[in-house]
Amino acid sequence: MKLITAVIQPHKLDEVKSALEAAGVRGMTVSEASGYGRQKGHTEVYRGAEYTVDLVPKVRVEVLVEDGDATTLAGVVVSAAQSGKIGDGKVWVSPVEDVIRVRTGASGPDAL
Amino acid sequence: MKLITAVIQPHKLDEVKSALEAAGVRGMTVSEASGYGRQKGHTEVYRGAEYTVDLVPKVRVEVLVEDGDATTLAGVVVSAAQSGKIGDGKVWVSPVEDVIRVRTGASGPDAL
C-alpha cells in the first residue's frame, strides 16, 4: 500500500476532499501545517518592528491507498489543488508496509 | 527501522501511551489531526445555517521502532485504541532508512 501526502493551500481542502470522494476514496486524515518555499511569506508589523513571516498556512492531507491507485489518486489531488499560483504545494507518495483498521484489527487493503 | 503511525480517537491517547510504555517504548511524537471516513461527522448550526462538519478530531501518534518490533507494537497500539466503534482509526507501518538522535548524533537503533 501507499501513503499519499499532500501539502496544499487551506482553501483548496474542500475541493480536494470532494475530488477524492468522487474518485472513490472513503477516508483521509487532515492536519494543519505551515509551508516554506518559493511562495514568499509576508511582512507583519508590530509596534514599529517590521518582520517577515516566511511560513504560510497550509493543510496536510494524508490518504492511504492501494498500490495500484497511487498514481491516479495523486493526480486527482494535484488537479483539485491546482490554482497555478506559486505555493500550490506538493504531493508525495511513499511506501507503506501494512495498514490496520483499529476498530476491527483487519489489516491490508481491507483496512482502508 | 520502521515508523508506526496511528490515527486514533483523542480520548484514547492516554491508554495508547500507557500501553506503549508498558511494551517498552521510550518515546513517541503526538500531534493533532482531523479525520474523514466512515464515521459520520456532525451537524452544526450557526444563525440558521445548518451545515455538516465531516472532519472529526483525531490524534496522530508516531513511534519509531526497530524492524522486529513493528508488528507487535502496531498490535499494542491497535488493542489500546480499540473501542469497537466506527472511527477508531488506522495504524500503518512504513519503512525508515535511518534515525538520528539529535542530542548525540547517534544513528540506528541506538537513536530510539
Place this chain on the structure above:
Amino acid sequence: MKLITAVIQPHKLDEVKSALEAAGVRGMTVSEASGYGRQKGHTEVYRGAEYTVDLVPKVRVEVLVEDGDATTLAGVVVSAAQSGKIGDGKVWVSPVEDVIRVRTGASGPDAL
C-alpha cells in the same frame, strides 16, 4: 527521493531553517507536535490537583530531498537543532517514490 522528518525543540526552528536554506534547500513543511521521551515533562497545578504533563511541545519539520542529499541534509538538521540537552529530538529519513509539484504537475527531482 527521500523525506527527512525532524522533530525538534520549537526554539530551534529558526536555526534549522537557516541552516537548510544555507545548504540550498528551497522548501519545507513545518507543523506543531508534542513529544514524549526521556525528557521529563513537567508538573502542573490546577486548584490543588497536581498532575504530570509528559508531552512537551515540539516542532516537526519535513523536507523532501534528492536521494543523494539525504545524509548530508539530515546532518545539517542535526547540527542546527543540537543543544546537547535531553529532548533535542529525532531526525529520520524515509523513502519517497514520487513527488509532484501541484502548481505545475511536474514530478521527480524537478518538483522539489
Place this chain on the structure above:
Amino acid sequence: MEELNFGATAWMLTSASLVLLMTPGLALFYGGMTRSKSVLNMMMMSFGAMGVIGVIYVLWGWSMSYGADVGGIFGNPFDQFGLVGTIYDENGEFLIDSFGVPGIVGVAFQVTFAIITTALISGAIADRTKFSSWMVFVAIWVTLAYFPMAHMVWGGGLLSGDGPFASIAAPIDFAGGTVVHINAGVAGLVLALIIGKRKGFGTDPMRPHNLPLVMLGAALLWFGWFGFNAGSAFTADGTAGLAWVNTTSATAAAMLGWLLTERIKYGKGTSLGAASGVVAGLVAITPAAGALNPVTSIALGAIAGVLCALAVGLKHRFGYDDSLDVVGVHLVGGLVGTVLIGVFATDTGLIFGGGLNQLVVQVIIALVAIVFSGVITAVIGLAIKATMGWRVPEEDEVRGIDLSEHAETAYEEINS
C-alpha cells in the same frame, strides 16, 4: 439657569461611559463571528469609528444634531462648531440643562450613540472592505445620515414631538429605534448590496471562529445598553429604573424566544442564538424602554427574538451577503420595537385602548427613517465605489484581510 443636579449628572456620566463600552463590545461580538483570518479587521472597523467620530463629534457633530435647526432636517454645523457655546454660559459657568445636567455631559452621552450606530453597519460588510474606504465612509455617513436623523428625532426636527406628524400622535423613540437601529440596519443592507458578496458566500461555511468572544461581546453590549436605555431618561429617576427593568425583561424574553425558535427548527438551542437573541431583545426594547411596562416588555422581547431568529435566514433566501446579520437583527429588531410601541405603549397603545394613532405615527417614522437612510447611504456607497473602490483584491480576501489591510494576524501560530 438650572441648578446642578449631582445625582442626575452622576448617572449621565456613568451612562455615557457604559455606552462607550458598547462599541468595543460590538467589536468582540462581531469579531468572534468572523473567521480567524479577519477578526482584526472586523474589530478595527469599530475602533476606527471610535477614532473618526470621537474627533468629528466635538467639531461639528453635536452642532449638526442639536444646533440651530435648518429646515427640520439638521442642525447648523457652524452654530456650535468645536462646542463653542455648548459648554459655558456667558459668565464662564458650565451650562446646565433642564435635568440639572451640564451640557458637556450631554455631549459625552451623545457622542457614544453616534459611534455605536455607525459601527453597527460594519457587520454587513465584513471580511472584504478596504479599511481606508471604511474610514472615509464613517466620516461621511455619520455627517450626512446620523447627525440629521438624530436632529430630526431628538433635536426638535421633523420626526420629533415638534414635527408635523405629532398631530397624529407624538412619535416615540425613547433611545433610538429609528436613529440607531433602523438607520444602521438599512445602511448595512444598502452597503451589502453595493459591495457584493464575499468569495465563497453560500458555499463555504464561514463559521464563527470564537464563540466565547461572541458571548463576551453580547454581555458587554447588554451591560452597556443600560446606559443607552436607562440613560435615555436623562436623569436618575423612576423612568430610568423602568427602562432598566424593561431592558432586562425584554432581553431575557428575546433570548428565550430565539433559543426556542432554534430548538423547534434544528432541535438545539445554540450559544450564538442566545447571544443573538440578547442583541435582538436589546434592539427591540430600545425605542420602547420608557413606554412599556415590564410585562409588555416580555411580550415585545419574545416577539423580537422569534422574528429576528427567522429573519437571519433571509439573506440566504435572497442572496445578499449581510455577513453578520445587521439587517436580520438591527433592521428587523428596530422595526419590531418601533412599530409595536403602537400596540404595547402603556398610555397610547392599541391593547390599552389607545386606538390606532400611535401605531400609525410609529409606522410613519419608521418608513421615513428607512427611506432617508437608504437614499443617503446609497449615494455615499456608490460614490465611494466609483472613486476609492470598496473591496480588497480577491486574493487578499482569501489569504485573510487582517494580513493585507493591517499587516497582522490575530493569533500566534507556531510556538517559539
Place this chain on the structure above:
Amino acid sequence: MEELNFGATAWMLTSASLVLLMTPGLALFYGGMTRSKSVLNMMMMSFGAMGVIGVIYVLWGWSMSYGADVGGIFGNPFDQFGLVGTIYDENGEFLIDSFGVPGIVGVAFQVTFAIITTALISGAIADRTKFSSWMVFVAIWVTLAYFPMAHMVWGGGLLSGDGPFASIAAPIDFAGGTVVHINAGVAGLVLALIIGKRKGFGTDPMRPHNLPLVMLGAALLWFGWFGFNAGSAFTADGTAGLAWVNTTSATAAAMLGWLLTERIKYGKGTSLGAASGVVAGLVAITPAAGALNPVTSIALGAIAGVLCALAVGLKHRFGYDDSLDVVGVHLVGGLVGTVLIGVFATDTGLIFGGGLNQLVVQVIIALVAIVFSGVITAVIGLAIKATMGWRVPEEDEVRGIDLSEHAETAYEEINS
C-alpha cells in the same frame, strides 16, 4: 411619600448594572475552567439563567421575595404579580423607598441577585448536564429556594431582624452570605451528588482550557461585586464606601492567602489560584462588607483565601464531582464570612467585646440556610432525575457537550 434621592438612585442603577455583569463574568470564569469541548455549554448555563430569571422575576419573583409575607417563609406570589403595585402609587407616580430610590430601581437591583445566585450552581455540574433539564431546574429552584430565602433574610421573614432569632442578636447578612453563597453552595453539592461524576473524573486531568478567560471572568466578577456589596447599602453614602473598601482589602488578602497556600503546598502560586482567591475573598466579605472595618476585612479575607484553597481538595478526598468547586469556594467562603461576622463585627464581634450572641445567631442562620437549601434542592434534583433525567449520553459527554447540546463547537478548527 419619600422624595426622590437622585444620587442614591444613580448609584443603585449603576449597582444593578454592575451586578448584572457578574453573571457573564461568571460564565467566563467557569467557561475558561472547563475543557474546550464544553465551554459553550458552561457559558450557556449562565446565559440561560439570565433568560429564565429575567422573565420570572418580574412575574412572580419580586412578589415572592418582597410581597405580603406568608408564614415568614415567602412572599405571596400574587400580591405584586407582574410588578402590579410595585412601580406606581395610586396617583401614577413612581413609588419611592425609604432611601429615596424608586421601587422599580430596587427591582432592577434584586433581579440581578436572583440570576447570579442560580447561575453559581452550574459550576458543580459542568460538562454533563442536559440543557433542557438545567433550564427547568433554574425556573423551579429560583422559585422554591431562592425567593423564599431572600424573603426570609431580606424581606422581613424568619431570618431577618424581625425574625425569632433576632432576640439573640440581629442576624447580619449584608449582601448575601446565606441567601446567595451558602444557598448556591449547598445546592451545588446536592446536585453534584444526585447527578454523579463526569466520565474520567479523578483519572483524566480535565485541566482548564483557557486561563486568561478565567482571569478575565474573575476580574469582571470583582468589578461587578462592587455593585453587589457597596450597592447593598441601598444608597451612596459612607456605608457604601466602607463596603467598597472592605471588599477590596478582603479580596486582595484572600488572593494572597490562596497564593501563599499554594506556594507552601506546591512551591508555586498559580494564576488559577489568584483568580480563585479573588472569588473566595469576594464571597467571604459579602455578608460582612458593612459590618467590618478594612483591617478586620483583611483578616477575614486571608482566612477565607487559605481555607478555600484547602477546601477545593475535599472533592478529591470524598469523591464527589463538584466540577468547578462551588462547594469549596461558595459554600466554604460563604460560611467563613457568615460565621466570622460573629468574631469580627465592629460593634458586636467577639474580639471587640461583643460577646458570643452575634456568633451564635450567625451560626444559626447559616445552619438554617444549609438545611433549607439542601432539602429543597434535593427534592427538585431528584424529581428532575426521575422525570426528564439530568445527564447527556456518555458518548456525547466524551465527544463534547457543546456539540451534542448546542450543535456548535467553540473554536474554528482548520483554517479555511
Place this chain on the structure above:
Amino acid sequence: MEELNFGATAWMLTSASLVLLMTPGLALFYGGMTRSKSVLNMMMMSFGAMGVIGVIYVLWGWSMSYGADVGGIFGNPFDQFGLVGTIYDENGEFLIDSFGVPGIVGVAFQVTFAIITTALISGAIADRTKFSSWMVFVAIWVTLAYFPMAHMVWGGGLLSGDGPFASIAAPIDFAGGTVVHINAGVAGLVLALIIGKRKGFGTDPMRPHNLPLVMLGAALLWFGWFGFNAGSAFTADGTAGLAWVNTTSATAAAMLGWLLTERIKYGKGTSLGAASGVVAGLVAITPAAGALNPVTSIALGAIAGVLCALAVGLKHRFGYDDSLDVVGVHLVGGLVGTVLIGVFATDTGLIFGGGLNQLVVQVIIALVAIVFSGVITAVIGLAIKATMGWRVPEEDEVRGIDLSEHAETAYEEINS
C-alpha cells in the same frame, strides 16, 4: 462638617470601580502582547499588584499619601495607619470631604490609582522576572516611590499648589501625568536596564500572541479611564463632564495619529497600533483632562499618538528591552501631556496668551518626577538584584515562564 452629597458620592463610587477595572484591563492588554508561553505570568504581575497594594493601601498607603506631611515629601505612615481616623469623626459619623463625599470613598478611589500605577511597570520587564521578586518590588516601590509622589502632587506636598514652584504658576496634574505615568514610565526604564534583555530580544520576533485580547484590554482601559479622569473632578459636575469629553476626543485623535504614522511608515495601520494609540491618548490627556477644551484635546491627542508611535522604536535603536513599551507609551505620553499643558491650558497656556510660566512649571514637575522616580527605582531594583535576584533561569525563560513560575500553561494543548 460637610453634608453628604449623594450624587458626588455615587459618581466617586462608580469612578473607583471603573479605575479598579483598569488593572485587569491592563493585564489583558499586556497579556495579549506577550508570547503564549508567558501570558499568565504577565497577567499575574497585575493581579499580584492588586493583592499586595489592596492590603498595603489600607494599612499605611493612604496615610503616607494624605496623612500628616513630613517635609513635603510624604505623609506620616502612622498618622492614619489602618485608616484609623480616616473613616469616622469623633461622633462615629462618617467623615465627609469638601465635595460632600465620605472620606472612605476617597480611599476607595485612591487605592485603585496606586494599583494601576505599579502594575504599569510590569510591561517593561515581561517574560523573565521572578514572581516573588516582583511581589517584593511592588510592596517596596509603592511605598517608597508612589505614595510619596502622590503626596507631593496631590497631598499638599512639594509639587502641589502649596509647594515652592507654585510661585511660578500652580502646577497642573489633573489625574496623574507625573504621579502615574512619568513615575511608572521611568521605573519601567530603570528596571528594564537593571534586569536586562530577554533571551532573543532583537533577533526573535516575539510577536503578540493574541491581538483581540490586546484590543479588549485597551477597551477596558478606555472605559475605566473615565473613572480615572472624570473621577478626578471628585464630584459629578461640569468639570467631570469636560474631562470625560476631553478624554474621548484626545484618545480618538491619538488613535488616528498612531494609525496615520504607521500608514506613512509601513503602508498599513495595525490593530496593535490602534490599541496603542488609544492608550497613548489616554495617558497624554490624563494630566490635562480638566485644563483643556475638547478641540485642544484633539491636538494634544494627535501629537501624543504620533510621538508615541515613533517612540516605541527607540528601544530597538538603543537596545534596552522595554518589552511592552512602558517607556514609549507611558513615559513619553506622560511627558507630552504634562508639558503641553503649558501650551494648551485654556486659562494659562501659551497659545491662549498665558505666557511661559505654566510651561516652565510643568517642565519642572516633570523633571522632578523623573529624577525622583529614577533614583528610588534604581535603589530598589539594584537591592533586589543583589539579594533575591530578578531573573528566572534562562532555560525556564525559553520553556516559558508560565510553567516555571506558576506551574501552568495558559491554553489546553491536545484535545482529550
